[in-house]
Amino acid sequence: MKVWKNTEKASILPVLAGLMVSISFIFVAGCTGNPPGSVELHLDGTKWTLTEYVHDGLPRQILPGTTVTLFFTDEGSIGGSAGCNSYFGSYELEGTRISIGSIGQTLMACMEPGVMEQEYLYLSLLSDVVSVTAGSDTLSFQDSRGTTILSFDRMVPHEPEPLVGTNWTLASLHTEDAVSSVISGTTITAVFDDEGRVAGSAGCNRYFGPYTLEGDSLSIGELGTTRMYCPGPGIMEQEAGYLDTLSKAAGFMIEGSRMSLVNANGRTLLTFTAES
Numbered sequence: 001m002k003v004w005k006n007t008e009k010a011s012i013l014p015v016l017a018g019l020m021v022s023i024s025f026i027f028v029a030g031c032t033g034n035p036p037g038s039v040e041l042h043l044d045g046t047k048w049t050l051t052e053y054v055h056d057g058l059p060r061q062i063l064p065g066t067t068v069t070l071f072f073t074d075e076g077s078i079g080g081s082a083g084c085n086s087y088f089g090s091y092e093l094e095g096t097r098i099s100i101g102s103i104g105q106t107l108m109a110c111m112e113p114g115v116m117e118q119e120y121l122y123l124s125l126l127s128d129v130v131s132v133t134a135g136s137d138t139l140s141f142q143d144s145r146g147t148t149i150l151s152f153d154r155m156v157p158h159e160p161e162p163l164v165g166t167n168w169t170l171a172s173l174h175t176e177d178a179v180s181s182v183i184s185g186t187t188i189t190a191v192f193d194d195e196g197r198v199a200g201s202a203g204c205n206r207y208f209g210p211y212t213l214e215g216d217s218l219s220i221g222e223l224g225t226t227r228m229y230c231p232g233p234g235i236m237e238q239e240a241g242y243l244d245t246l247s248k249a250a251g252f253m254i255e256g257s258r259m260s261l262v263n264a265n266g267r268t269l270l271t272f273t274a275e276s
Helices: 115-126 235-246
Strands: 004-006 027-029 039-041 047-055 058-061 069-072 077-081 086-094 097-105 131-134 138-142 148-154 167-174 179-181 189-192 197-201 206-214 217-220 251-255 258-262 268-275
Touching (some): 047 115, 086 179, 097 115, 115 148, 217 251, 235 268
Antiparallel strands (some): 004 097, 027 039, 047 058, 047 069, 047 148, 069 077, 086 097, 131 138, 138 148, 167 179, 167 189, 167 268, 189 197, 251 258, 258 268
């Protein structure tokens, strides 16, 4: 369960002064603390879907059946799906200049043709970004030459899957400083029923126990498991870590088909996807 990190730091491109635009919540001109006539972009809390990227100087469309997303949080962080793996990192924004810090990602492998190559190119292009242009429904990143290298559309919200009754499959485990994917060949699941019970596979053994739900607050009681032993490298350690982390859940968040369990401080512990 390794985490790959790209340590390249984006360079900085000077911003053209004198631009005054106001579009939705993205643009706010003339804010206190900014030079007169400058433009301040507000990206925190916005979510985008990649539509096009540049490779070998030519625009390329996203592979059919894949989705690449970009989320800006309100803590100077970015994250999303690179088409196969989840990724995460930091960013700094000054006017229309943007600097994206080191990017980490989970290390799953997707076998569909071209998916991993597209993912690699997308994450590499993020490190080349130095400026951003935003509209009400579009977002684009430019490199140091002013060439648009990544283009996004605003994400259309989907009705979230319900916590109860959905078959959730673990996508990633979060620790203080890393995000890890599930060991290849193992599957970890969770199903919350309408009688206050949660059950699933911890990667080797089945587990089960009670849970209490109040709004978006969630607490999970003492868990029981079967007693099998799986000999693969790291499987039993992964199982123990998952069950221990599950017991620390204090709440949940669902966005479309993605569900995260968080602790009492709101830090993400486990991320799941809904299985049809």
